[in-house]
Each structure stands twice: as C-alpha cells, then as structure tokens.
Amino acid sequence: MGKQMTETIETAAVKSPQTLEKLEKAQAKPMMGNEAIARGAWEAGAKVASAYPGTPSTEILESLATYPAEDIEAQWATNEKVAYDVATGASLSGVRAFAAMKHVGLNVAADALMSQTYIGVNAGLVIAVCDDPGIHSSQNEQDTRLLAQLAMAPVLEPSDAQEALDFTRLAFEVSEEFDTPVILRSNTRLSHTRSLVNVGERLQKKPNNFIDDRKKSVMIPLHARMRHPILLEREKSLTKYFNQSDLTRWEKGSTEIGIITVGISYSYVKEVLPSASVLKLASSYPLAEERVREFCQSVDRVIVVEELEPVVENSVRLLGLEVEGKSFFPRVGEFSPELVRECFEKAGVLEANRQPPVLEVPPMPRPPLLCSGCPHSSSYMALRAINARVAGDIGCYTLSVMEPLHALDTTVAMGSSIGNAVGMAKGGNEERPIVATIGDSTFLHAGIPPLIDAVYNQANITVMLLDNHTTAMTGGQDHAGTGKTLRGESVERVDFEQLVRSIGVKWVRKTDSYNLGQVYQILREAIKFKGVSVIISDRPCVLDPMKIKGTPYQAVLESCTGCQSCMNLGCPAINWSDEMYDGHHKVTIDQAQCMGCSLCAQVCSEDAIHLVTN
Amino acid sequence: MPQLNNETKHLEAIVKSAPLEEIPTNVLVVGVGGQGVIMISKVLAALCQEQGFDVKQSEVHGMAKRGGSVFSHVRFGRQVFSPTIPKGDADILVALEWAEGLRWLPYLKPEKGIFIGDTQRIVPPFACRDRRRFAASGYVQESVDQVIRLVPNSSAMDAVAMARELGVPKAANTILLGALSTTLNFEEAAWKSVIARFVPPKTVDANLQAFDSGRAWIRNFDRQADSAMEAGTALDSGAWPMEQDQTWVEINTAWCKSCDICVKLCPERCLALDDQQLVQLIKPEACTGCRVCERLCPDFAINIHTPAFPELRP
Numbered sequence: 001m002g003k004q005m006t007e008t009i010e011t012a013a014v015k016s017p018q019t020l021e022k023l024e025k026a027q028a029k030p031m032m033g034n035e036a037i038a039r040g041a042w043e044a045g046a047k048v049a050s051a052y053p054g055t056p057s058t059e060i061l062e063s064l065a066t067y068p069a070e071d072i073e074a075q076w077a078t079n080e081k082v083a084y085d086v087a088t089g090a091s092l093s094g095v096r097a098f099a100a101m102k103h104v105g106l107n108v109a110a111d112a113l114m115s116q117t118y119i120g121v122n123a124g125l126v127i128a129v130c131d132d133p134g135i136h137s138s139q140n141e142q143d144t145r146l147l148a149q150l151a152m153a154p155v156l157e158p159s160d161a162q163e164a165l166d167f168t169r170l171a172f173e174v175s176e177e178f179d180t181p182v183i184l185r186s187n188t189r190l191s192h193t194r195s196l197v198n199v200g201e202r203l204q205k206k207p208n209n210f211i212d213d214r215k216k217s218v219m220i221p222l223h224a225r226m227r228h229p230i231l232l233e234r235e236k237s238l239t240k241y242f243n244q245s246d247l248t249r250w251e252k253g254s255t256e257i258g259i260i261t262v263g264i265s266y267s268y269v270k271e272v273l274p275s276a277s278v279l280k281l282a283s284s285y286p287l288a289e290e291r292v293r294e295f296c297q298s299v300d301r302v303i304v305v306e307e308l309e310p311v312v313e314n315s316v317r318l319l320g321l322e323v324e325g326k327s328f329f330p331r332v333g334e335f336s337p338e339l340v341r342e343c344f345e346k347a348g349v350l351e352a353n354r355q356p357p358v359l360e361v362p363p364m365p366r367p368p369l370l371c372s373g374c375p376h377s378s379s380y381m382a383l384r385a386i387n388a389r390v391a392g393d394i395g396c397y398t399l400s401v402m403e404p405l406h407a408l409d410t411t412v413a414m415g416s417s418i419g420n421a422v423g424m425a426k427g428g429n430e431e432r433p434i435v436a437t438i439g440d441s442t443f444l445h446a447g448i449p450p451l452i453d454a455v456y457n458q459a460n461i462t463v464m465l466l467d468n469h470t471t472a473m474t475g476g477q478d479h480a481g482t483g484k485t486l487r488g489e490s491v492e493r494v495d496f497e498q499l500v501r502s503i504g505v506k507w508v509r510k511t512d513s514y515n516l517g518q519v520y521q522i523l524r525e526a527i528k529f530k531g532v533s534v535i536i537s538d539r540p541c542v543l544d545p546m547k548i549k550g551t552p553y554q555a556v557l558e559s560c561t562g563c564q565s566c567m568n569l570g571c572p573a574i575n576w577s578d579e580m581y582d583g584h585h586k587v588t589i590d591q592a593q594c595m596g597c598s599l600c601a602q603v604c605s606e607d608a609i610h611l612v613t614n
Numbered sequence: 615m616p617q618l619n620n621e622t623k624h625l626e627a628i629v630k631s632a633p634l635e636e637i638p639t640n641v642l643v644v645g646v647g648g649q650g651v652i653m654i655s656k657v658l659a660a661l662c663q664e665q666g667f668d669v670k671q672s673e674v675h676g677m678a679k680r681g682g683s684v685f686s687h688v689r690f691g692r693q694v695f696s697p698t699i700p701k702g703d704a705d706i707l708v709a710l711e712w713a714e715g716l717r718w719l720p721y722l723k724p725e726k727g728i729f730i731g732d733t734q735r736i737v738p739p740f741a742c743r744d745r746r747r748f749a750a751s752g753y754v755q756e757s758v759d760q761v762i763r764l765v766p767n768s769s770a771m772d773a774v775a776m777a778r779e780l781g782v783p784k785a786a787n788t789i790l791l792g793a794l795s796t797t798l799n800f801e802e803a804a805w806k807s808v809i810a811r812f813v814p815p816k817t818v819d820a821n822l823q824a825f826d827s828g829r830a831w832i833r834n835f836d837r838q839a840d841s842a843m844e845a846g847t848a849l850d851s852g853a854w855p856m857e858q859d860q861t862w863v864e865i866n867t868a869w870c871k872s873c874d875i876c877v878k879l880c881p882e883r884c885l886a887l888d889d890q891q892l893v894q895l896i897k898p899e900a901c902t903g904c905r906v907c908e909r910l911c912p913d914f915a916i917n918i919h920t921p922a923f924p925e926l927r928p
Contacts, residue, residue, distance in 0.1 A: 028663070030659060030660065030663060030669070030671070136674050160670075160697075188674065189672060189697055189698070190697075192672065192673060192674060193670055193671065193672035193673075193697035194656075194659060194670070194671040194672070195668075195669065195670040195671070195694070195697070196663060196668060196669065264697075266695075267695040267696045267697060268695070268696050270695040270696075271695040271696035271700065272696075272700075336696075336698055336700070336701070337696040337698065337699075337700035337701075337703075338700045338701040338702070341700065354702060355702065355724040355725070356724065357702060357719060357720035357721075357722070357724060358719065358722065358724050358725075358727075358764065358765050358766065359716075359719050359720075359761065359764050359765055360719070360720050361716040361717070361719065361754055361756055363716075363717040364713045364716075364717070364738075364741060364752060364753060364754050365738075365740055365741075365752075366646065366681070366682060366683045366713070366714075366738045366740065367682065367738075367740055368680035368681060368682035369680055369681045369682075369738075369739065369740075370680070371680060371681075384883065385878045396680075399680070403740075403743055404743065520878075561904075561905065561909075562904065563881060563904035563905065563906045564745055564881055564904065565879065565881045565904075565906055567739065567742070567881075568881050570739065571739070572681045572738070572739055574739065575737060575739055575742055576737075576742040576751065582747070582903075582905075582920065583747025583748045583903075583920070584745065584747060584902070584903075584904060585742070605879065605906055605909060605910055606909075
C-alpha cells in the first residue's frame with residue numbers, strides 16, 4: 001500500500017443522506033449531545049429519570065428538568081446506584097425509566113446493574129453513560145463497554161447529536177423488545193458538541209401493569225440460576241437484531257481498505273478517510289457478527305477504529321477474522337482527526353502530508369484553580385500548616401493538590417477519603433495527624449458508610465466535611481443537603497451535624513470557613529482528640545447557587561513587603577504588581593475578581609490588605 | 615512595520631471555499647473563562663445554520679469557571695463530520711487572550727490561516743509562583759510584534775481598550791466578532807441580526823457599535839498597527855534578570871521559645887521545629903528571603919541576610 005488512497009477510489013463514499021435531508025427542514029435545532037439524549041428520553045415517553053451529576057453527563061438531567069413536570073419526574077439521586085435503582089423500580093412498575101451517569105458512576109451502580117440484567121424490564125429502561133477518554137474531568141478513563149459486556153447489557157453508541165436523540169429513543173424500544181436494560185454510551189466530545197438535530201414529538205404511552213412473576217423479579221439463587229441461560233439466549237437475539245437492523249450501516253467505498261468503527265470514532269474516520277469502505281456499528285456489544293463477516297470478506301484489509309479498549313477488535317478476532325486496530329491506534333486518550341490521520345499513516349493507508357506550523361511556542365500552563373473567595377482555601381491552608389496527612393476526595397477541592405496549597409496526599413474515588421484515612425490510622429505507620437477531607441455532596445454520595453466504619457472501628461482520624469451547600473465541581477447542582485430539588489422545590493435539608501452525631505461521633509464542631517484563625521484552632525483541637533472527630537467547615541460556594549460578590553479588598557503598596565504569603569491561598573484575584581520590594585514583587589488584587597472573603601487580609605502579617613473604600 | 619499580509623487575497627479564498635466545496639470551514643475561538651469565547655462561537659454557529667450550513671460546535675466544559683483555558687471549535691460546510699478541527703487545519707483562529715492565542719497557533723493552517731488576536735494578557739497566578747528575588751514571570755515572552763511578523767495573515771488588537779473607549783467594557787468579544795466577520799462571506803446585516811438575538815436586549819445597540827468598530831479596525835489595520843504594537847512593546851517589560859541569589863537564614867536558637875509562629879506562617883514551609891522543639895531551616899533551597907519569619911518572631915531569633923542588588927533596584 002502506502003500510496004494515497006484518495007486518488008485510487010472511483011466512487012465517493014456514501015453520504016449519510018438522512019442528515020442532509022433533515023437539514024433542509026427549518027426546525028433543526030442546535031443541540032448539545034447531552035440535550036439530544038435528554039430529548040430522546042422525553043420523546044420516548046420516559047416517566048421517571050434519575051441521575052447523580054458528573055462531568056460530562058450532568059446536563060442530561062438538567063435538560064430533562066426543562067420538560068414539563070407532568071411529563072417526567074426528573075430528579076437528582078444521592079448517588080448513581082440509587083439513580084439506577086429508582087429507574088429500575090419505575091420500569092418494573094410499568095413506566096419507561098431513564099438514568100444518567102458518568103463512566104465511573106456506573107461502577108457505583110454496577111452492583112445493581114449486574115443482577116438487574118437478570119431481571120430485565122417491564123417498561124423500557126435506558127442508562128446513559130458518558131465516558132471521558134482523555135480524562136478531561138475524571139479520575140480514570142475506563143471503557144464502559146467492558147462493564148456492559150460483563151453485565152450482558154447491550155450498548156448503543158451514537159456518533160453525533162442527531163444519533164444521540166434517535167438512538168436514545170430507539171433504546172427504549174430495544175429494551176422492551178428484548179427485555180433488557182440498554183446502555184447508551186456517550187463521551188465527553190459527543191456530550192459537549194452542539195450540532196443540528198431534528199426533533200420529534202413525545203410518544204404517549206400507557207403504563208403497563210406490574211408483572212407478578214417472582215421467578216423473574218426476585219433474584220434468589222434458585223431464580224437467578226434459571227435466568228442466567230435466558231441472558232445467553234437474549235445475547236443471540238440481539239446479535240440477530242443488529243445483523244438485520246439498518247442501525248448497522250455499510251458505506252461502500254474502496255475495496256482495498258475497510259474500516260469498522262463505532263460511535264464518535266466514525267466522525268474522525270469520515271473526516272480523514274472519506275473514501276474508504278466503512279462498516280459503522282451502532283453497538284460494540286452484542287456485535288453484528290454476520291455483517292462484520294460479510295464486510296471483512298468484501299475488502300482486502302480491515303482496520304478497526306475505536307476509542308479506548310479493543311472491544312470490537314477482540315470480538316471480531318473471536319470470529320476467526322483477521323483485522324488490525326490497536327497495533328496502530330492507541331488504547332489511551334481521546335481521538336482527534338489529526339491522531340486518526342497519524343495512525344492511518346502508521347498503517348500505511350495514508351501518506352504523511354503535513355506542513356510544519358507557522359509558529360510553535362511552548363504552551364504556558366494555565367491550570368484550573370479554586371475560585372477567588374473559595375471557602376475550601378482556608379481549610380487546606382490550615383491542613384498544610386499543621387502538617388497533616390490528608391486523604392482527599394472527589395470535588396473542586398481536589399484542585400488543592402496543586403501549588404500553592406499543595407495539601408492533598410490521596411484521591412481515589414467518591415467517598416474514598418474516610419476509608420483511606422481509617423486504613424492509614426490502622427496501619428499505625430503514620431506520625432502526622434490523619435485527616436480526611438470530603439465535600440457535602442460527596443459525603444452524602446459515598447461518605448456515610450466509611451464514617452460509620454471509622455466510628456465502629458474506633459479509628460483515630462479527623463474528618464473535615466467541607467460543606468459549601470452545593471455540588472460545585474459539576475456546576476452547582478442541588479442535593480439532599482441543599483434543601484432544593486432538581487426542579488427547584490424546597491425540601492427538608494439534611495442536618496450534617498445531627499447526622500454525624502447519630503452515627504456516634506462524639507467530637508463535632510462547626511466553623512465558618514472564612515474565619516481562618518478559628519479553622520486553625522478547631523483543627524488543632526480536633527487532631528488532639530483520640531477517636532473520630534468531625535469538623536464541618538461551613539460556607540456557601542461563591543459561584544452557586546448564586547454568584548457572591550462583596551466589597552473587594554486592595555493591597556496597600558506602601559505597606560506590602562512582597563512576602564506573598566497571601567498568594568499561598570492560591571486565590572486567582574491576587575497576583576504580582578509591577579512594584580517591587582527587596583527584589584520581590586508586591587501584590588495586587590484584581591477588584592473585579594475579588595469577592596471580599598477577607599482571607600488574604602487575615603493572612604497578611606503587615607496589615608497591607610484593606611477593604612476598598614470610596 | 616508589521617503588515618496584515620495578503621488580507622484581501624485571502625478573504626477571497628475563504629469566500630469561495632465556504633458554501634460550494636465539500637471541505638468544511640474551521641474557526642477556532644480561544645481564551646480564558648468569562649471572556650465570551652462561547653458567545654462568539656454560538657453566534658457564528660447560529661449564523662451558519664441560518665445560512666443553510668451543517669455546523670458543529672465543540673467545547674470542553676468544566677474548567678472554564680475555574681480560570682482554565684477555554685476553546686471552542688466551530689466547523690461549518692455542506693456536511694461536517696469531526697466535531698474538532700484537525701491540528702493545522704483551522705482557517706481562522708480568534709484569540710481573546712494573548713497567551714491562549716499562542717497556545718493554539720499550531721492549529722492554524724500554515725500559510726493560509728488567519729490569526730486575529732487580542733493583545734490582552736491575563737496572567738495566571740501560576741505564572742507568578744517563583745518567589746525568588748528578581749524572578750521573571752512565567753507568562754509567554756513572545757511579543758505582539760514578533761508574532762505578527764512571523765505569522766502571515768495575522769492581526770493583533772487591544773479589543774479591551776477599544777471596548778472601554780466605546781464605554782462598553784464587556785463588549786471586547788463583540789469587537790473581535792466584528793473583526794472575525796470581515797474574514798467570512800456573510801452579509802453584515804445577517805451577523806447583526808444574530809448578535810441582536812444573543813446579547814441582553816438592553817445592550818443590543820452597544821454591541822452592534824462594538825461589532826462595527828471591530829470591522830472598521832480590521833479594514834484599517836495598517837493605520838492602527840502602530841498603536842497596537844506600542845501596547846505590545848509596553849507590555850513586554852517587567853521581567854527581571856535572574857541572578858544567583860543566596861539567602862542566609864540566621865537562627866539564634868538560644869532565643870527560640872518554640873512558639874511555632876514562624877513555622878506556621880512561612881510561605882514556603884521551609885522551617886520546622888527539631889527534636890528539641892527549636893526552629894531549624896529544613897529546606898534552604900526553598901527559602902526566598904521574604905522575611906516573614908524575621909518580622910513575626912516575637913523573640914528576634916531569626917535574621918535574614920540577602921545580598922543587595924543596588925543596580926537593579928527599582
């Protein structure tokens with residue numbers, strides 16, 4: 001090979017005609033992938049939808065909450081397992097149900113999923129799971145399709161927003177037809193790309209009656225043993241379905257090279273290699289085996305292009321077919337058109353054809369930071385000062401691992417901090433005080449069982465509950481501790497202090513995160529306590545639910561000695577000024593960004609930071 | 615004198631390619647959170663849809679609110695597949711912040727791509743982490759002048775200052791939108807009607823005025839080049855030469871009463887109490903000579919000695 005493919009091919013690849021026709025219609029709407037998924041669920045007549053926020057899936061439920069409340073119950077769940085259990089219950093009760101989560105959220109829901117697939121559905125049950133290849137905002141880049149294979153739940157993988165809507169709608173039909181939950185797999189790029197979508201009407205569907213069949217819905221060993229073979233049968237019927245369905249699309253082109261691809265990778269393949277023969281799968285599991293076999297026989301060479309794990313590639317190999325794929329394409333990270341092109345070059349399908357860029361400047365790091373006035377800053381300042389061993393968790397506060405706060409030692413998964421701290425304490429190997437830090441939303445999600453464990457097993461740890469009254473990292477979603485629902489109704493607020501006391505914690509204090517001296521003092525007392533001590537560091541997030549803006553502070557340059565202690569807060573409003581003192585830049589405070597939390601003024605040893613007065 | 619090379623010629627190229635050809639037109643809009651990157655790309659995407667194009671607009675959410683860099687890919691044409699612009703394939707790069715523009719320059723089409731950059735510099739605190747004496751900022755050092763000279767079809771404007779002059783300080787992004795509009799073949803009126811839909815009702819007139827001034831500025835780039843370049847040069851100063859800077863921390867342990875104040879308040883955390891609860895310097899390489907410990911010690915047990923730099927003192 002090696003010669004450029006584009007010249008040798010007679011016929012241009014088949015354009016996806018549906019898309020073009022649809023564009024003619026005036027009502028096409030620009031929609032984010034996540035909005036399209038939400039629309040699909042609404043159009044399919046889903047009655048109950050539940051989710052725990054997590055980038056990149058968060059907007060799905062937020063978008064569903066914009067549809068009429070009489071159509072759909074859209075609600076935030078305490079965690080993904082609860083979300084999935086709620087959806088399962090709704091489905092079993094006879095209405096179409098939907099759950100959404102990010103890839104690592106499916107781990108939390110996996111316990112339920114693995115057995116729920118044995119039970120199947122009454123009305124359609126669909127889970128949207130958004131992967132994060134490239135790890136834009138996650139702790140790993142696991143491939144949901146592997147979990148789906150394990151659970152034996154079919155996965156539909158749209159490649160753009162139109163398909164996201166169409167596939168979601170269809171997923172409910174597949175779910176009911178084959179008596180199975182269906183996973184709709186998106187990823188960061190698809191979820192957050194806006195493209196034109198033609199929308200439809202909502203399906204008016206009468207609820208089914210509850211099916212009184214305990215052999216199917218109560219998974220005791222006797223029943224489960226009967227259900228497992230049914231799953232294997234179901235897998236066969238689904239394979240047949242994907243073989244026959246026009247969801248599996250064969251775009252005829254060159255016979256020299258054939259590409260098997262799925263999901264977002266399809267768009268990169270079409271961009272880079274528009275004239276190749278393409279078999280576009282709608283599902284990596286179960287595989288459309290017959291179509292794959294036919295396709296492989298029709299071309300000289302087959303390359304599988306899929307992001308992350310070689311799920312399709314391995315399945316095709318199991319059919320005894322010769323294909324290539326991960327020998328050229330990486331198993332890590334997100335694909336891009338330039339990366340796909342490079343890999344085709346490596347495979348000898350395309351010739352290198354690139355001009356060097358006009359100017360390449362080493363990029364300046366601009367990492368995300370805790371906001372100006374972030375109530376988390378003071379807690380980590382204090383933790384750093386007492387030289388604590390800090391077990392961290394998932395949330396904005398993970399950013400305190402960066403300079404200058406530099407105060408986190410571990411971050412594993414939602415709720416891990418407290419369990420990790422218990423282990424560190426029990427190891428007996430740590431001389432520094434052991435502190436677990438966990439946000440309010442994360443605490444409710446997965447922090448309560450480990451806190452019970454800590455009390456039960458009498459671990460000598462301190463837990464800092466960073467209560468900022470919102471789920472901040474994902475953009476400020478409500479939870480049981482905020483007293484508001486997804487649709488904005490007021491409800492009872494979880495009282496963290498009472499909750500913690502009821503578990504059996506004897507030492508509990510609440511502090512204002514903006515009172516730095518108090519935070520230090522309480523932290524010192526807490527680490528002296530033998531047993532579990534809990535500090536509730538309490539201040540609302542400065543961005544959500546409302547942006548807080550008070551009188552800003554300013555640095556008085558005559559007094560500033562350039563020690564830059566205030567910059568240790570990591571506040572983005574504080575930066576170098578042009579004036580120097582003894583070789584050090586004095587500081588300046590950006591009044592537009594400063595929201596007046598006063599932490600820098602509390603830190604300043606020269607009393608050089610004052611409120612702005614007019 | 616830097617020039618916007620081949621401006622007219624290139625304009626024609628884009629005009630021809632956009633509606634007729636199969637290959638999509640690629641516009642990359644970059645900046646930092648809160649600058650209006652998404653607004654520009656939404657306006658452009660809506661306009662393209664109105665004109666009958668397929669369009670995809672892709673961005674990564676999440677970090678924008680937290681001061682991270684923000685970018686949005688807009689692609690339009692008869693049919694668009696990839697949601698992102700292939701590296702080296704951007705027809706137009708609009709940068710709302712100087713260092714962000716430089717970060718994304720490799721995405722620009724060599725030779726033919728158009729670069730429209732705002733000279734505004736938003737220096738992240740991360741670039742000011744070096745606390746050694748006379749340390750230079752970590753912000754990109756390339757000046758506006760250098761970049762404009764090296765990148766063909768490039769122009770740099772101080773849109774923030776222009777917006778301030780117009781009395782609408784928040785409309786810098788609309789000024790850049792005006793500049794962008796001159797490089798694409800859409801009617802001026804069509805741009806304006808979309809902008810009017812996207813900005814708050816009360817600010818429509820101000821935004822349209824900002825849009826006009828962006829258009830006018832690009833058309834008169836040569837005339838205005840001087841002032842932009844001056845701004846660029848002025849912004850370049852401020853980096854101090856780094857010198858070997860040995861700081862000596864003199865600790866008189868006889869006077870230390872283990873109060874721990876210096877240990878807790880050292881910005882670099884380079885002090886600690888030893889076995890006898892007396893203060894010691896544990897990380898001499900981290901000490902920046904800021905004198906916080908010296909000033910705060912109630913017992914005058916610490917003295918900081920730094921070499922003088924009389925010739926460098928401001």
